[in-house]
Amino acid sequence: MKLQLALDLVDIAGAKAIVAEVAEFIDVVEIGTPVVINEGLHAVKAIKEAFPALTVLADLKIMDAGGYEVMKAVEAGAGIVTVLGVSDDSTIRGAVEEAKKTGAEILVDLINVKDLKARAAEVDALGVDYVCVHSGYDHQAEGKNSFEDLRAIKSVVTRAKTAIAGGIKLSTLPEVIAAKPDLVIVGGGITGEADAAAAAAEMKRLVSQA
Numbered sequence: 001m002k003l004q005l006a007l008d009l010v011d012i013a014g015a016k017a018i019v020a021e022v023a024e025f026i027d028v029v030e031i032g033t034p035v036v037i038n039e040g041l042h043a044v045k046a047i048k049e050a051f052p053a054l055t056v057l058a059d060l061k062i063m064d065a066g067g068y069e070v071m072k073a074v075e076a077g078a079g080i081v082t083v084l085g086v087s088d089d090s091t092i093r094g095a096v097e098e099a100k101k102t103g104a105e106i107l108v109d110l111i112n113v114k115d116l117k118a119r120a121a122e123v124d125a126l127g128v129d130y131v132c133v134h135s136g137y138d139h140q141a142e143g144k145n146s147f148e149d150l151r152a153i154k155s156v157v158t159r160a161k162t163a164i165a166g167g168i169k170l171s172t173l174p175e176v177i178a179a180k181p182d183l184v185i186v187g188g189g190i191t192g193e194a195d196a197a198a199a200a201a202e203m204k205r206l207v208s209q210a
């Protein structure tokens, strides 16, 4: 089980500063959608150059032009790129084909998908690398999480790895780990802590035991 740090509310300098604190405890660093909106793919490039040993995930949440947008993210240094599960199969197929050229991976984010089990099975069959359940900021504000969703997709995803994101904290991590995802994605649960390194270290300890 791997740990991904999601960076959403920082600029490039802030991203470098927090990754420097926690790099030894994380497997993947995510350049979050708000960072890409503010800084562009320069943020992916800057973090990959500064931390070459880390896999960088570009959270583009692609909805169209899958092949082209994956190509640009991979050129910037992304090892994983996100595509929305609500997008068309042709978009996901294009993203997967492009990623395969370079060994990059595609994570499909099921945010806002209504029939989770059905779509998870479909995107799994399209050859994606990760299927991710996700309660986004707006759903978190309504008190939702994705812990049950993870159990649901694990019953139908047979070849891809599974991932979970959205409001995970140290206090809820054991419940997440019990559902056995391959990748746990944490943003505010690390960046919002007074001692981010200590939070990341403890999370890494817990996911490594699983």
Ligand SMILES: O=C([C@H](O)CO)[C@H](O)[C@H](O)COP(=O)(O)O
Pocket: 006, 007, 008, 030, 032, 033, 034, 059, 135, 136, 137, 165, 166, 167, 168, 185, 186, 187, 188, 189
């Ligand atoms: O993808 C995300 C969200 O849609 C904002 O871009 C976050 O990276 C994801 O939710 C993880 O962050 P936390 O919810 O703060 O753990």
